[in-house]
Each structure stands twice: as structure tokens, then as C-alpha cells.
Amino acid sequence: MNSQICRSASRAAKSLLSASSKQTSRAFSGGRAAAAAATVSLRGVVPSLASYGRSESGNASRAWISGVLALPAAAYMLQEQEAHAAEMERTFIAIKPDGVQRGLISEIVSRFERKGFKLVAIKVVIPSKEFAKKHYHDLSERPFFNGLCDFLSSGPVLAMVWEGEGVIRYGRKLIGATDPQKSEPGTIRGDLAVVVGRNIIHGSDGPETAKDEINLWFKPEELVTYASNSEKWLYGDN
Numbered sequence: 001m002n003s004q005i006c007r008s009a010s011r012a013a014k015s016l017l018s019a020s021s022k023q024t025s026r027a028f029s030g031g032r033a034a035a036a037a038a039t040v041s042l043r044g045v046v047p048s049l050a051s052y053g054r055s056e057s058g059n060a061s062r063a064w065i066s067g068v069l070a071l072p073a074a075a076y077m078l079q080e081q082e083a084h085a086a087e088m089e090r091t092f093i094a095i096k097p098d099g100v101q102r103g104l105i106s107e108i109v110s111r112f113e114r115k116g117f118k119l120v121a122i123k124v125v126i127p128s129k130e131f132a133k134k135h136y137h138d139l140s141e142r143p144f145f146n147g148l149c150d151f152l153s154s155g156p157v158l159a160m161v162w163e164g165e166g167v168i169r170y171g172r173k174l175i176g177a178t179d180p181q182k183s184e185p186g187t188i189r190g191d192l193a194v195v196v197g198r199n200i201i202h203g204s205d206g207p208e209t210a211k212d213e214i215n216l217w218f219k220p221e222e223l224v225t226y227a228s229n230s231e232k233w234l235y236g237d238n
Helices: 002-020 024-043 045-055 059-069 071-084 097-101 105-115 129-135 145-152 167-175 188-192 207-217 231-235
Strands: 088-095 118-125 157-165 201-203
Touching (some): 088 105, 088 167, 088 207, 097 105, 097 157, 105 118, 105 157, 129 207, 157 167, 167 188, 167 201
Antiparallel strands (some): 088 157, 088 201
16 A cells, blocks of 8 residues: 555656746646646545555654645645746837826836836837837737827837846736726826826737837847846845
């Protein structure tokens, strides 16, 4: 009985270690799946554990059983830790014409700076409508596409590239929901915008989008790479 339980527990542990070695970007969607897989692998063991607990005496056997049953929870916690250990990355952020005209540049920039993200590119441009169509190309079939392009090309836009660990995902959180009325207080849109058509800011929604938008708005030589004095205080020695 002992050997059967140990073999099953060993297989479960190996599956956890295998899951933990996957890329961080997959951990966001795989964390709960890994825990569920570990739970399934232990289902056949649980009845055996129950009978084993009844037939054996002493605190040692009960403690050992509790430890094995805790494996799924440990798997979930491990995946959650990986999800938060985000990679260093870059994202595209643009303050739209309404945000520029309302004098919100310093307010918005300061929020990214206070978080600890690093500004690696910035410029003010007035995009043409054709350029705006390239930016919103994925929305070209939507009925509001033309209006979006008209608005983006209606005045100056502050285009930026920010760098930091998890900056794409957290940047979206910092910005808030597309509809300011549904944005949480404390977010940029939740605090500073009122309606969808004037939601003041744009941020890349994923790694591929960030790459495409940075390449669209900036030339390679406009992006800078440098070490910030604050990085050791943000990220430690890693």
C-alpha cells in the first residue's frame, strides 16, 4: 500500500514540476489547469489514503497523508507565483487628442513613473487619417471605425513606449476599462474620463499588439535602452 501511494504521489509531484517549468506567459491561463490535473492524478489515491489512515496509527501517518493531499493547492500556489513573476517587456501607450488638449499629460505619465515603469520613447505627433486606419486596422469592420480614425487624427497625440516587468498587463489595469463608466476609481479612465468616445488613452492589449504598435509609431532608432538607477530598488538583484 505504501509503495502504491508513494508512486502516485511521485507522479503528481512530477506533473507539478513539469507545469512549473513552462513559460510565464502560459502560467496565467494554466495555473488552475495544473492544479486540476494534479487533483485528477490523486483521485485514485484518496480512497487508498483514507483506508491507510484508518489502518495505521500515530501522528506521522496523518501528517504524511495531509501533506500529499495538499499537493494540488501547492501546485496552484506555484503557478500563481510564476504568473506574478512577469518578464521584462515593452508596451505602447498613447494619450489621445482629448487627453492632450485637457492638459493630462503630466498626470498620466506620473502614474506610470510612480509604478516604476521606465519611459524609453516619447514624441508628439498629429497622425493622418490613413495612419489612424493602420493603428485601428483590427476594428475596420466595426461601424464606429471611421469615427475612431477621425478622432485619433483630429489633434496631437502623445505616443510613448514604456518598459518594465509585466508592463503590458498592468498598463491595461492602470488605464481601466474602455468605458470610463465601468472603470474602477483609481484607474486613469475611472478618475479622468466620462464617456467611451473620449476615454483619453490607449494601451496595447498583448505582447503581439505591443510589438506591432511600437513598430508602427516608432522607428528603431527612436527607442532607447538604458539602465535606470531605480531598477535595483524595484527588482532587487535579479
